[in-house]
Amino acid sequence: MKYSLSKIALAVAMTSVLLSGCSSTDDQAGSFTDGSNGQAGANTAGTGDGSLAGSEFGGANGAGGANGYGANGANGGGGPNGTKTIYFMYDSSQVQQEFVPVITAHAQYLQSNPGAHIIVAGNADERGSREYNIALGEQRAKSVARMLTSQGAADSQIEIVSYGEEKPAAMGHDESAWQLNRRAELDYQGQ
Amino acid sequence: MRLFIQKLMMLFCLAAVSLWARAELSIEITGGVESATPIAVVPFGGSAPLDVSAIVNADLGHSGYFRTLPQQDMLSKPTSEAEVNYRTWQALGQEYLVVGQVVPDGGQYATQFELFTVYKGQKMLAYRMQVPGTDLRRAAHRISDLIFEKITGKKGVFGTRIAYVTSNGGAKRNYRLQVADADGYNSFTIASSNEPLMSPTWSYDGKKIAYVSFESKRAAIYIQTLATGQRQRVSGSPGINGAPAFSPDGSKLALTLSKDGSPNIYVLSLGDMSLRRVTQGNFIDTEPTFTPDGAHIVFTSDRGGKPQLYRVSAQGGAATRITFKGSYNARASFSSDGRKIAMVHSNGRGFQIAVMDVGSGSVDVLTEGALDESPSFAPNGSMLLYAAKQGGRETLATVSADGKVRQKLAFDGGEVRDPSWSP
Numbered sequence: 001m002k003y004s005l006s007k008i009a010l011a012v013a014m015t016s017v018l019l020s021g022c023s024s025t026d027d028q029a030g031s032f033t034d035g036s037n038g039q040a041g042a043n044t045a046g047t048g049d050g051s052l053a054g055s056e057f058g059g060a061n062g063a064g065g066a067n068g069y070g071a072n073g074a075n076g077g078g079g080p081n082g083t084k085t086i087y088f089m090y091d092s093s094q095v096q097q098e099f100v101p102v103i104t105a106h107a108q109y110l111q112s113n114p115g116a117h118i119i120v121a122g123n124a125d126e127r128g129s130r131e132y133n134i135a136l137g138e139q140r141a142k143s144v145a146r147m148l149t150s151q152g153a154a155d156s157q158i159e160i161v162s163y164g165e166e167k168p169a170a171m172g173h174d175e176s177a178w179q180l181n182r183r184a185e186l187d188y189q190g191q
Numbered sequence: 192m193r194l195f196i197q198k199l200m201m202l203f204c205l206a207a208v209s210l211w212a213r214a215e216l217s218i219e220i221t222g223g224v225e226s227a228t229p230i231a232v233v234p235f236g237g238s239a240p241l242d243v244s245a246i247v248n249a250d251l252g253h254s255g256y257f258r259t260l261p262q263q264d265m266l267s268k269p270t271s272e273a274e275v276n277y278r279t280w281q282a283l284g285q286e287y288l289v290v291g292q293v294v295p296d297g298g299q300y301a302t303q304f305e306l307f308t309v310y311k312g313q314k315m316l317a318y319r320m321q322v323p324g325t326d327l328r329r330a331a332h333r334i335s336d337l338i339f340e341k342i343t344g345k346k347g348v349f350g351t352r353i354a355y356v357t358s359n360g361g362a363k364r365n366y367r368l369q370v371a372d373a374d375g376y377n378s379f380t381i382a383s384s385n386e387p388l389m390s391p392t393w394s395y396d397g398k399k400i401a402y403v404s405f406e407s408k409r410a411a412i413y414i415q416t417l418a419t420g421q422r423q424r425v426s427g428s429p430g431i432n433g434a435p436a437f438s439p440d441g442s443k444l445a446l447t448l449s450k451d452g453s454p455n456i457y458v459l460s461l462g463d464m465s466l467r468r469v470t471q472g473n474f475i476d477t478e479p480t481f482t483p484d485g486a487h488i489v490f491t492s493d494r495g496g497k498p499q500l501y502r503v504s505a506q507g508g509a510a511t512r513i514t515f516k517g518s519y520n521a522r523a524s525f526s527s528d529g530r531k532i533a534m535v536h537s538n539g540r541g542f543q544i545a546v547m548d549v550g551s552g553s554v555d556v557l558t559e560g561a562l563d564e565s566p567s568f569a570p571n572g573s574m575l576l577y578a579a580k581q582g583g584r585e586t587l588a589t590v591s592a593d594g595k596v597r598q599k600l601a602f603d604g605g606e607v608r609d610p611s612w613s614p
Contacts, residue, residue, distance in 0.1 A: 129521040129535045131478045134433050134434075135447070162410075172583070173580050
């Protein structure tokens, strides 16, 4: 019985910090990013075998199943009704080949609809520090934006934002969730 | 006798745990516990709307330095020196004794206490203060601080506060930035949004908090004055507005902006809102924190391939890498004396909290979690508060500076993250 009262009391006191927040679960209208179809991808997501052992920056290619959560449904073309989530590999902001047609379709849509505006929201999985993940998310959003403009969309049609790990599409804490969270989402404004 | 006390304590522990379990919280002690000093805080005499001695008792217990004596174990309840029989307390194995009184006095409360060392039978400290009823809780923390400092030689942290972000799970999210006393009381929400709130950080005088809000669907940095609730948007550039950190003198804010391309470190002068770019280059530079003398900034950068900590003059110039152990070192947070840096560390197996000795460069990994982050030192350096993932939830946890005492706090109502301990 080495666990002294004081330690327990500390834990009790510290937990009470959290009580007030705990007691209030309101259900104000949320605003999770429109058009997020991360869950749709979940049906086809390869589980991958990335684990915590593969640190995000250890150079490990933790994400297996790159083809699993693919851009099926991309055939719908660009625009508000097209596939609007682009997934990324572990510690990478490079657009995977299978998502290039998705982005091309959106670029074509933007080019032929000069009045259309999108926000490209970059996201990261939860590994690593929060602000560093904001930076990673921005790199992903930027690489999508670059590909859009190089294929005909105008700079003025595109805005980017990064939510880092703050808006996960999947709530789990393993690779199957992480691969759904490493993503960029295209959000057509005013749609 | 000792066994008896231990049994009593165990009962109390069980009672405490079950009490909180009912509040849907669970407590897991994950590390060993060092021997703590026995102290008896006798219920104070007089009459007051708040049980001051109970707060002192709890504070000292929470510190990890003391083992407090349960009331039912006390054979007498003196409230002043004249009533103290040292032998009684010696027999109970107590090293220190606290007695006191809180007496109504002209609309206020005359609050006094005395601290004794039991074996020598000597008074170590006596203190008297006049406090309004609304300040009794603060007075109790002040008493705890005085006792703690007298015995340990370290400043207490009972009057300090913590800030943290909560969010309810699920698709309809609500993010709240909350502040609470270090003992968990007086928690209140200082900002609430359906878009993310993150990275709260205290000014060195403890009066303001800077944080990042996405409430406008874009990142912006706000500074909020706690006493008035007044807030000011100090940065809303295109792209990232992140990782705010006050300079020690409060005149500047270091931050991360990507308005000129890649994320870089900037310093914003809060007087005239002028902006100085501190780092250059096409890398990720983020998570700045001032050295306690304000002359330098330590930040995270991937300029060497993997995220590591670097130091640069607060005026800008060449940056020097300062971390070399581990494949990932990020989000530096200084101890108040500037001798230690807490950081998120990885050697390839998850992310833990590590502390680097600035002088020697030696690194101690203090935690064992898979996804630990956001460390901040208690102002007296005795422990660190950090965020952990446990049982699929984000929780807060503490670890003693020597890594020996760890506690994780599950929070069933949602996620808790991004903690920051006030100065």
